[in-house]
Amino acid sequence: MGLIVQKYGGTSVSNLDRIRNVANRVAKTYDSGHNIVVVLSAMAGVTDGLIEQANQLTETPDKRELDVLLATGEQMTAALLAITLESMRYPARSLLGHQAEILTNTTFGNARILNIGAGRIKALINQRHIVVVAGFQGCDDEGNITTLGRGGSDTSAVAISAAIQADACEIYTDVGGIYTADPNICSKARRIERICYEEMLEMASLGAKVLQIRSVEFAKKFNVPLHVRSSFNEEEGTMVVNEEDVMEKLVVSGVTCNKNEARITLRKVPDQPGIAAKVFSPIADAGIQIDMIIQNTRQGGQTDLTFTVPEKDFNQALQISNRIANEINATEVLGDSDIAKVSVIGVGMKNHSGVAAKMFSALAAENINIRLITTSEIRISCVITEKYAELAVRTLHDAFSLSNEKI
Amino acid sequence: MGLIVQKYGGTSVSNLDRIRNVANRVAKTYDSGHNIVVVLSAMAGVTDGLIEQANQLTETPDKRELDVLLATGEQMTAALLAITLESMRYPARSLLGHQAEILTNTTFGNARILNIGAGRIKALINQRHIVVVAGFQGCDDEGNITTLGRGGSDTSAVAISAAIQADACEIYTDVGGIYTADPNICSKARRIERICYEEMLEMASLGAKVLQIRSVEFAKKFNVPLHVRSSFNEEEGTMVVNEEDVMEKLVVSGVTCNKNEARITLRKVPDQPGIAAKVFSPIADAGIQIDMIIQNTRQGGQTDLTFTVPEKDFNQALQISNRIANEINATEVLGDSDIAKVSVIGVGMKNHSGVAAKMFSALAAENINIRLITTSEIRISCVITEKYAELAVRTLHDAFSLSNEKI
Numbered sequence A, B: 001m002g003l004i005v006q007k008y009g010g011t012s013v014s015n016l017d018r019i020r021n022v023a024n025r026v027a028k029t030y031d032s033g034h035n036i037v038v039v040l041s042a043m044a045g046v047t048d049g050l051i052e053q054a055n056q057l058t059e060t061p062d063k064r065e066l067d068v069l070l071a072t073g074e075q076m077t078a079a080l081l082a083i084t085l086e087s088m089r090y091p092a093r094s095l096l097g098h099q100a101e102i103l104t105n106t107t108f109g110n111a112r113i114l115n116i117g118a119g120r121i122k123a124l125i126n127q128r129h130i131v132v133v134a135g136f137q138g139c140d141d142e143g144n145i146t147t148l149g150r151g152g153s154d155t156s157a158v159a160i161s162a163a164i165q166a167d168a169c170e171i172y173t174d175v176g177g178i179y180t181a182d183p184n185i186c187s188k189a190r191r192i193e194r195i196c197y198e199e200m201l202e203m204a205s206l207g208a209k210v211l212q213i214r215s216v217e218f219a220k221k222f223n224v225p226l227h228v229r230s231s232f233n234e235e236e237g238t239m240v241v242n243e244e245d246v247m248e249k250l251v252v253s254g255v256t257c258n259k260n261e262a263r264i265t266l267r268k269v270p271d272q273p274g275i276a277a278k279v280f281s282p283i284a285d286a287g288i289q290i291d292m293i294i295q296n297t298r299q300g301g302q303t304d305l306t307f308t309v310p311e312k313d314f315n316q317a318l319q320i321s322n323r324i325a326n327e328i329n330a331t332e333v334l335g336d337s338d339i340a341k342v343s344v345i346g347v348g349m350k351n352h353s354g355v356a357a358k359m360f361s362a363l364a365a366e367n368i369n370i371r372l373i374t375t376s377e378i379r380i381s382c383v384i385t386e387k388y389a390e391l392a393v394r395t396l397h398d399a400f401s402l403s404n405e406k407i
Helices: A016-031 A046-057 A063-087 A119-126 A152-164 A197-205 A213-222 A275-285 A311-328 A347-351 A355-365 A386-399 B016-031 B046-057 B063-087 B119-126 B152-163 B197-205 B213-222 B275-285 B311-328 B347-351 B355-365 B386-399
Strands: A003-008 A035-040 A092-095 A102-104 A113-116 A130-134 A137-139 A145-147 A168-173 A194-196 A226-230 A238-241 A254-258 A261-270 A293-297 A302-310 A332-336 A339-345 A372-376 A379-385 B003-008 B035-040 B092-095 B102-104 B113-116 B130-134 B137-139 B145-147 B168-173 B194-196 B226-230 B238-241 B254-258 B261-270 B293-297 B302-310 B332-336 B339-345 B372-376 B379-385
Touching (some): A003 A016, A003 A152, A016 B046, A035 A063, A035 A119, A046 B016, A063 A092, A063 A130, A063 A145, A063 B046, A063 B063, A063 B092, A092 A119, A092 B063, A102 A152, A113 A152, A119 A152, A137 A152, A152 A213, A194 A197, A197 A238, A197 A254, A197 A339, A213 A226, A254 A386, A261 A275, A261 A339, A302 A311, A311 A332, A339 A386, A355 A379, A355 A386, B003 B016, B003 B152, B035 B119, B063 B092, B063 B137, B063 B145, B092 B119, B119 B130, B194 B197, B197 B213, B197 B238, B197 B339, B254 B386, B261 B339, B275 B293, B275 B302, B275 B311, B311 B332, B339 B386, B355 B379, B355 B386, B379 B386
Parallel strands (some): A003 A035, A003 A168, A035 A130, A102 A137, A194 A238, B003 B035, B035 B130, B092 B130, B102 B137
Antiparallel strands (some): A102 A113, A226 A238, A261 A302, A261 A332, A339 A379, A372 A379, B137 B145, B226 B238, B261 B302, B261 B332, B339 B379, B372 B379
């Protein structure tokens, strides 16, 4: 008998039949004697539909009021699940963000959780109630409704797990867990049994869209073990845990791929202090997020400066870059949105040399030209021409023997 | 410069264009220097859609959770209007039931307002904010969401008007006010300029569906003058005020008609103490609301007992009546759903005799047979055969010269 938090994503509650399915899963957990808190997303598509309505009224909807609008999505699913559970004679009680005392800052649309007053949730649990919390939402200290950003229900679930010291936090999604590569690209991709928070963070930020990054940070900070699994079957998924709790530390745990970036290079930039700030400040001011930055010293006091931006911001970033190039006397601006970034990730590579060499050789053997390289402590990323993306993922998956079953 | 509460019903906010229309009206009022609180219903059809979803899950949805679900409808329109006003550069702020401190009892689905802590509304008004309140909803003393029943937004608006001592409470609807008769039946029907609360209560309960009855009771209790008008044009509507404030007290103000009732008669009931209770208790226990009750003494210690019930409950009431008739030795049960109740209403008839006689003569002149009669201090109702309903309304409208323009 334990205290379990279960979070169900939008596809798991996308219609009344699926809500019934969730109710049956929750009831089963309750019947085994567990206490249970359920955290829900909005039905798939509902949040987008609400944003669309607001955008029909104005291109820049007021952020406070947009949050009031968006919060209705999770309010609906929470009420519908509680109604279903009650109709099955289970004592269920829905709580909205403010009722669950999820206190956030006032950054509407992307609020951070400051504190969770777990009193009401705990009181209901002690009466053996099933508590159904509307995910994605909280309130600030003035009682204004806030939302936590895309995928925020993951963070709601993790934060509540931390606040009530849950024994487990189960994240139900439409995929069965975290895979060594995207199964749609790499048919040999294998579900990972255990992965550590650090690896998961690199995976999440590199395009494995299963978990909101912030929820993983939160889980790491408060040491909440996550269990990512499917709501459509009974299979075990992936445990996301502390590095110490990963028994077998693989050198490489997974291969990811991101095709939504574009590259910009300023050629023959004067190699002087302050130049980088001159280049990147106007781009940041335009709200464009820069991912990789690469600079090699060249001869004659000049250097090439290369960086990547989201593909959607490519044209705007290119315009700004041309203006800057003029100001700082760079000779040329090159741009290319036809790129992909493939990465290998593994906490084990901290203690193993040769991972990079193996990666580069494997790509070379397929005649895939590496155009840019960056690394972190547990990740190596190469930018290649986009059309080779899938080939590169499969090649690296094989090279690091990721499809091998664990012993 | 005053403090105005404006309530817009579901048809006035049924799509984004109409919400823009409401925003323009609100902005105009604000620009004239008034302070303004807007109370909104859900978009037309939304509440029914949500109830339908809950009913697909179970025939008897949990009432607490149903209120959580239904409250999203008004939350959406409040947010959408605030977004529209903000996009027009007006300082708008939405408040949900609990944020507007609308404290109710815990009768989910049909809660009564106990108190409104007007502090937050007043504070926002003092900063020249336009306050947009989600109607129909409140919260109990534990912070649970409650709703006020069908048409509850009217009551929200009136209660807020009372709490903040508004100078006017304007109820915007898709009809232009209160009419001397249903304009769909009686082409000569005329909009009433001023009507008193008592008359409005009789009108509302007899089928003029413009205002929730409870909102009129509330307005009467707290002396809130209501202005019922259309959101689609600039015409003046109907003022609902204290009897003293109705200058010209017409003997008859309006004619109403209700075709949704059915009649049941128990014949030759023993005329003994306790018989009425024996008849009506089981019907009340079945949740059936009885409207008229008529009893005439007959000779031989026996009487006929006639009453009317809503048409939808007719069959069930008939079954119960047959059972009771057996128990109390009544000789016969007669039933008839083919009836209509036409009424003339007017606070002036308190001081005028001859209204009843004029009504009966007018109906007789058209060969309309009167089957039942009941009266209140300001109303006379006759039950007739349903097919004569429209004819009766037009006849009475003419008989009391209701189409005459006021001098």
